[in-house]
Amino acid sequence: MRVDILTIFPEMIQAVVGCSILKRAQDKGALTLAVWNIRDFARDRHRSTDDYPYGGGAGMVMKPEPAFEAAETAMAAEPGRRPHVILTTPQGRRLDQDVVRGLAQRDWLMILCGHYEGVDERIREHLVDDEISIGDYVLTGGELPALIILDAVTRLQPDVLGSEESVVEESFSEDGLLEYPHYTRPAEFRGWNVPGVLLSGHHGEVSRWRRRESLRRTLKRRPDLLERAKLSAEDARMLVELKEEHDEHD
Ligand code: 9D3
Numbered sequence: 001m002r003v004d005i006l007t008i009f010p011e012m013i014q015a016v017v018g019c020s021i022l023k024r025a026q027d028k029g030a031l032t033l034a035v036w037n038i039r040d041f042a043r044d045r046h047r048s049t050d051d052y053p054y055g056g057g058a059g060m061v062m063k064p065e066p067a068f069e070a071a072e073t074a075m076a077a078e079p080g081r082r083p084h085v086i087l088t089t090p091q092g093r094r095l096d097q098d099v100v101r102g103l104a105q106r107d108w109l110m111i112l113c114g115h116y117e118g119v120d121e122r123i124r125e126h127l128v129d130d131e132i133s134i135g136d137y138v139l140t141g142g143e144l145p146a147l148i149i150l151d152a153v154t155r156l157q158p159d160v161l162g163s164e165e166s167v168v169e170e171s172f173s174e175d176g177l178l179e180y181p182h183y184t185r186p187a188e189f190r191g192w193n194v195p196g197v198l199l200s201g202h203h204g205e206v207s208r209w210r211r212r213e214s215l216r217r218t219l220k221r222r223p224d225l226l227e228r229a230k231l232s233a234e235d236a237r238m239l240v241e242l243k244e245e246h247d248e249h250d
Pocket of ligand 1: 115141142
């Protein structure tokens with residue numbers, strides 16, 4: 001997959017993409033990343049990327065010319081192909097794993113990092129295909145959202161994750177529940193013991209315990225996920241028991 005990121009803070013992107021799985025994915029050739037400084041495409045004496053809003057009001061607006069010229073220069077690298085162009089903005093559709101899976105199918109993404117109070121509407125209308133928010137809280141700009149999108153789509157590319165990590169992705173997307181509690185050695189730590197069933201060697205009992213704890217945790221913390229989860233008849237029975245337990249403790 002190719003990803004181009006257009007930003008007024010390229011250092012912020014470079015600081016992250018040289019690390020960890022994103023670095024490994026680039027070294028392996030699973031990810032080709034290009035970071036473009038929008039300011040390099042500003043033509044005026046002050047190299048401005050923003051300007052006052054027509055009609056007045058507070059805040060600045062991202063100018064169209066530098067953003068379009070940065071995007072067109074990046075697109076010229078691959079004539080005959082067009083990227084899926086994303087704007088990171090609080091007004092976008094909310095990122096979740098379904099959105100990530102859809103974006104991960106594309107072979108070329110271009111992410112324009114939103115900034116200032118907003119972008120000139122002509123950028124939205126004539127350059128951008130898709131607008132994405134990472135959640136309902138206020139950040140200082142679209143760079144961290146761009147990195148989050150990049151991280152999430154990169155880990156779904158073939159051969160980026162190790163076999164153990166990819167199993168986790170499968171199980172999350174398969175059933176849509178929160179994970180069960182994990183333990184490792186020692187079996188006793190400061191008087192706190194690992195649940196006996198995990199030491200028992202009874203694989204059937206371990207599986208049932210984990211499934212129950214996944215359901216318990218999802219019911220308590222994210223009941224919204226249960227509506228979309230893939231539940232077996234046994235899961236449904238466990239849920240009834242867990243709800244009864246919950247009610248007894250009221
Ligand atoms: C006064 C209205 N503000 C919107 C809540 C203006 C505004 C605040 C902060 C406009 C942009 C920003 C900077 N944030 C982003 O560019 C951004 C973002 C975010 O703040 N939260 C979640 N997802 C995203 S994606 C881009």
